[in-house]
Amino acid sequence: MNAFHGITLHPDTAAFLARKQRMLIGGEWVEAASGETLPVMDPASGETFCRVPAGDSPDIDRAVAAARRAFESGDWPRARPVDRERLLLKLADLLEAHAQEFAELEAIDNGKPVMMARHVDVALSVDFIRYMAGWATKLDGSTMELSVPLVRDKEFFGFTRREPVGVVGAIIPWNFPLLMAVWKVAPALAAGCTMILKPAEDTPLTALRLGELAQEAGYPAGVLNVVTGLGHTAGAALASHTGIEKIAFTGSTEVGKLVGKAAMENMTRVSLELGGKSPVIVLDDVDPAVAAAGAAQAIFFNQGQVCTAGSRLYVHKSRFDAVVEHLAGIAAGMKMGPGIDPGTQIGPLVSKVQQRRVMEYVQSGYAEGARAAAGGAAGDGPGCFVKPTVLVDVREDMRVVREEIFGPVVVAQPFEDLDEIARRANDTPYGLAASIWSNDLSRVHRLIPKIKAGTVWVNCHNIIENVMPFGGFKQSGIGREAGRSALELYTEPKSVIMAL
Ligand code: NDP
Numbered sequence: 001m002n003a004f005h006g007i008t009l010h011p012d013t014a015a016f017l018a019r020k021q022r023m024l025i026g027g028e029w030v031e032a033a034s035g036e037t038l039p040v041m042d043p044a045s046g047e048t049f050c051r052v053p054a055g056d057s058p059d060i061d062r063a064v065a066a067a068r069r070a071f072e073s074g075d076w077p078r079a080r081p082v083d084r085e086r087l088l089l090k091l092a093d094l095l096e097a098h099a100q101e102f103a104e105l106e107a108i109d110n111g112k113p114v115m116m117a118r119h120v121d122v123a124l125s126v127d128f129i130r131y132m133a134g135w136a137t138k139l140d141g142s143t144m145e146l147s148v149p150l151v152r153d154k155e156f157f158g159f160t161r162r163e164p165v166g167v168v169g170a171i172i173p174w175n176f177p178l179l180m181a182v183w184k185v186a187p188a189l190a191a192g193c194t195m196i197l198k199p200a201e202d203t204p205l206t207a208l209r210l211g212e213l214a215q216e217a218g219y220p221a222g223v224l225n226v227v228t229g230l231g232h233t234a235g236a237a238l239a240s241h242t243g244i245e246k247i248a249f250t251g252s253t254e255v256g257k258l259v260g261k262a263a264m265e266n267m268t269r270v271s272l273e274l275g276g277k278s279p280v281i282v283l284d285d286v287d288p289a290v291a292a293a294g295a296a297q298a299i300f301f302n303q304g305q306v307c308t309a310g311s312r313l314y315v316h317k318s319r320f321d322a323v324v325e326h327l328a329g330i331a332a333g334m335k336m337g338p339g340i341d342p343g344t345q346i347g348p349l350v351s352k353v354q355q356r357r358v359m360e361y362v363q364s365g366y367a368e369g370a371r372a373a374a375g376g377a378a379g380d381g382p383g384c385f386v387k388p389t390v391l392v393d394v395r396e397d398m399r400v401v402r403e404e405i406f407g408p409v410v411v412a413q414p415f416e417d418l419d420e421i422a423r424r425a426n427d428t429p430y431g432l433a434a435s436i437w438s439n440d441l442s443r444v445h446r447l448i449p450k451i452k453a454g455t456v457w458v459n460c461h462n463i464i465e466n467v468m469p470f471g472g473f474k475q476s477g478i479g480r481e482a483g484r485s486a487l488e489l490y491t492e493p494k495s496v497i498m499a500l
Contacts, residue, residue, distance in 0.1 A: 026066030027221025044338035055229030070222030088133035107339035164192035166245030271479030276432030292326030358407030431473025
């Protein structure tokens with residue numbers, strides 16, 4: 001396949017798509033033990049364009065055994081911190097050298113615009129691996145002065161070591177397939193862990209290609225294993241496996257709870273990055289055109305399939321009509337098309353299932369009295385498109401206001417004062433992110449501590465940074481990825497007390 005939707009593919013992309021896809025276990029590219037495969041669909045046309053192995057419990061067992069062997073023997077446990085740093089830097093260089101191929105694979109597999117994939121997903125992934133590479137040589141402990149009672153005639157010395165947690169299972173979603181893989185792979189490998197990565201069934205391709213690059217970079221067999229398969233089979237087998245020490249999950253709150261319960265059964269360390277229903281709060285000093293552009297970026301980026309999507313827009317009542325009018329204009333003007341087309345601004349959703357789910361939410365909004373100021377319908381044709389949608393005349397008790405839609409749908413409501421807006425912004429089970437739009441520093445600073453969210457943006461939204469901890473309050477998850485906090489997820493502190 002040399003072209004997709006009339007767009008000529010990079011030769012490396014075409015070469016990857018021409019290969020029979022296998023999964024990576026113990027340094028070998030293998031089929032599923034069952035021999036079964038899963039279809040991979042082009043969301044812009046609804047057609048299957050390749051197949052990947054349907055890994056299941058026996059494949060997870062094989063991968064865990066390979067990761068265990070690699071963790072306990074061979075070259076990996078002997079690798080010095082500086083070797084782990086070098087390998088990650090090599091992986092980042094290879095990814096950068098293949099940036100266009102990864103962007104095209106992501107655009108074809110997920111549906112996202114290829115320019116976004118290149119300049120957001122791939123660029124952030126390269127930077128993130130390099131950032132985490134630096135941590136491999138900076139994992140340290142502390143020395144402590146001890147005050148041991150009773151044995152006064154002895155001296156004691158205490159210190160802590162930070163050790164890799166062990167074999168890690170990582171289950172990732174389909175909205176940022178490469179970036180979410182890298183958010184788990186890079187800190188785990190920097191810390192000296194070995195791992196099994198299970199990509200989402202809808203978007204397995206870049207994880208498989210990342211496995212190839214890891215081999216090329218020189219990672220020993222079994223350090224990184226990639227098992228493709230379904231969530232309720234391969235994913236569930238990984239989450240409940242007694243052979244892993246840590247499970248890292250990103251996805252829905254519903255499945256996150258299942259993964260958390262399975263982990264607790266074995267006392268497996270667990271981190272969960274889950275759903276959100278993030279508010280965008282526009283105060284009365286903001287230019288409506290600026291606020292609308294910000295709100296559009298907050299909700300329509302990645303077709304709204306973003307855990308931090310600004311899906312609840314609250315605008316001071318003095319600016320509400322103007323902001324909604326501008327936003328509806330932006331939504332109506334966005335160019336919809338296949339992700340692989342460089343002119344596309346809004347691509348299809350990832351799957352028919354997701355398109356149906358989002359459209360059911362829109363219909364429920366209509367049934368409860370909401371009105372579409374823009375969009376509010378699926379795209380024409382067989383692809384999984386949903387038009388960028390702005391819903392107004394909504395109430396706090398509507399499903400479209402309360403539940404995560406995970407599509408290009410924003411609900412817009414007016415508010416009157418700061419106390420009211422803090423209460424309404426927090427009136428959700430989620431607490432992942434929020435943005436405040438205002439140049440009034442005093443009011444912004446008063447609002448920030450009141451917002452129950454892991455990230456608060458001011459005059460921006462969806463800015464993800466390698467160095468900043470990322471995660472949620474409340475039902476948006478447990479733990480913080482990115483920044484120094486990510487290393488804590490993949491290491492265990494060990495206390496050592498020596499009698500001298
Ligand atoms: P899921 O939470 O079901 O999927 C996330 C990952 O978990 C995928 O790899 C999935 O595999 C896997 N998985 C599914 N079931 C299990 C299980 N029982 N045990 C272990 N792993 C499992 O999200 P969906 O893809 O179904 O999307 C549903 C909704 O979740 C979206 O509409 C959105 O609201 C939310 N979501 C939120 C995300 C976020 O970043 N906050 C990301 C993705 C979705 P498989 O792909 O095979 O199902």
